[in-house]
Amino acid sequence: MAHLKLTVILDSGARFGPGKAALLESVRDTGSIAAAARAMGMDYKRAWTLLDSLDRAYEAPLILRSAGGTHGGGATLTPFGAELLARFRRLEAEAIASDPGLVAFERLARQDAGPKT
Amino acid sequence: MAHLKLTVILDSGARFGPGKAALLESVRDTGSIAAAARAMGMDYKRAWTLLDSLDRAYEAPLILRSAGGTHGGGATLTPFGAELLARFRRLEAEAIASDPGLVAFERLARQDAGPKT
Numbered sequence: 001m002a003h004l005k006l007t008v009i010l011d012s013g014a015r016f017g018p019g020k021a022a023l024l025e026s027v028r029d030t031g032s033i034a035a036a037a038r039a040m041g042m043d044y045k046r047a048w049t050l051l052d053s054l055d056r057a058y059e060a061p062l063i064l065r066s067a068g069g070t071h072g073g074g075a076t077l078t079p080f081g082a083e084l085l086a087r088f089r090r091l092e093a094e095a096i097a098s099d100p101g102l103v104a105f106e107r108l109a110r111q112d113a114g115p116k117t
Numbered sequence: 118m119a120h121l122k123l124t125v126i127l128d129s130g131a132r133f134g135p136g137k138a139a140l141l142e143s144v145r146d147t148g149s150i151a152a153a154a155r156a157m158g159m160d161y162k163r164a165w166t167l168l169d170s171l172d173r174a175y176e177a178p179l180i181l182r183s184a185g186g187t188h189g190g191g192a193t194l195t196p197f198g199a200e201l202l203a204r205f206r207r208l209e210a211e212a213i214a215s216d217p218g219l220v221a222f223e224r225l226a227r228q229d230a231g232p233k234t
Contacts, residue, residue, distance in 0.1 A: 005132075006212065007122040008222050012230035015122075016222060057230040080225065087221050095123065095212040104204050105125050105133060108197070113129035113174040 002105040006092050014057035016088055020050050024085045027051075027063060028077045036075070054081075119222040123209050131174035133205055137167050141194060141202045144168075144180060150192045171198075 007017035026036035037047035054062050062081030066074040077085065124134035143153035154164035171179050179198030183191040194202065 002125050002127045004208070004212075005124040005126050005134075007124075008119050008219065009122050010119045010222060010226050010230065012226060012228050014226070014230035017122075053230070057226060059225045059227055084222065091121070091212070091219070095121075095208070102125065102208070105127060105201065108176045109127050109129060109131070110174060110176055111129050113127065113131035113170070 002102045002109075004092070004095050004102065006095050008088065008091070010057060012057065014053065016054070016057075016084065018092075020054060021085055021088045021092075023047055023050055024054075024062065024077060024081060027075050028082070028085075031074050031076065033063075033065070033075045119219045119226075121209070121212050121219065123212050125205065125208070127174060129174065131170065133171070133174075133201065135209075137171060138202055138205045140164055140167055141171075141179065141198060144192050145194045145199070145202075148191050148193065150180075150182070153192070 005018060007015050009015055022040065023036060023042070026039050027033060030036045030039055033047055033051065034044055037044045040047070051063055058080070060080045061078050062084060064076050064078055066076075122135060124132050126132055139157065140153060140159070143156050144150060147153045147156055150164055150168065151161055154161045157164070168180055175197070177197045178195050179201060181193050181195055183193075
């Protein structure tokens with residue numbers, strides 16, 4: 001079935017989408033940025049960049065880092081980070097609730113459409 | 118106000134999102150691919166690539182091209198193209214109807230968040 005990808009675009013141009021949501025969930029579940037990245041098969045640098053862009057997008061932190069060496073230390077979501085994450089998942093769920101409209105997109109769709117443009 | 122970007126991802130991995138929707142509308146309104154691209158400040162090659170990816174994504178054409186020279190000839194939406202376009206705009210409208218959730222994303226947002234990651 002076709003599915004929806006939903007991204008929130010802030011006035012500043014900063015984005016909050018499925019990649020960052022999944023990363024925040026992974027940080028919440030693993031307790032560290034390095035472990036979160038590993039669990040997602042994402043390299044640490046990429047995870048760090050995504051989280052840094054969230055930090056720069058908001059006045060308040062979404063993640064609390066605790067002390068530790070390079071790639072070390074723990075990380076947890078702040079209540080603000082947890083709230084934004086929950087809101088994003090709720091928006092997605094609401095959009096997906098309009099599923100009947102999505103069925104139409106697979107009618108006549110080729111399964112081997114080639115490169116994703 | 119923060120806004121939503123919504124993309125339909127087909128099983129094949131092909132995408133139908135705001136860029137293609139706007140281009141289809143522009144073709145419908147201008148009657149040619151070249152004029153559509155021009156109206157959007159998009160280069161012809163880019164417009165052609167996007168429309169070609171839609172052609173490859175579906176068994177049925179979304180656009181009918183009429184004869185003409187290079188970059189010439191007219192183009193119109195097929196009923197199928199018009200239907201997918203309308204469905205996409207409807208999905209977007211439904212997602213945007215959940216606006217109250219979006220307000221929260223601007224709370225504490227920095228207006229100068231820097232590069233879009």
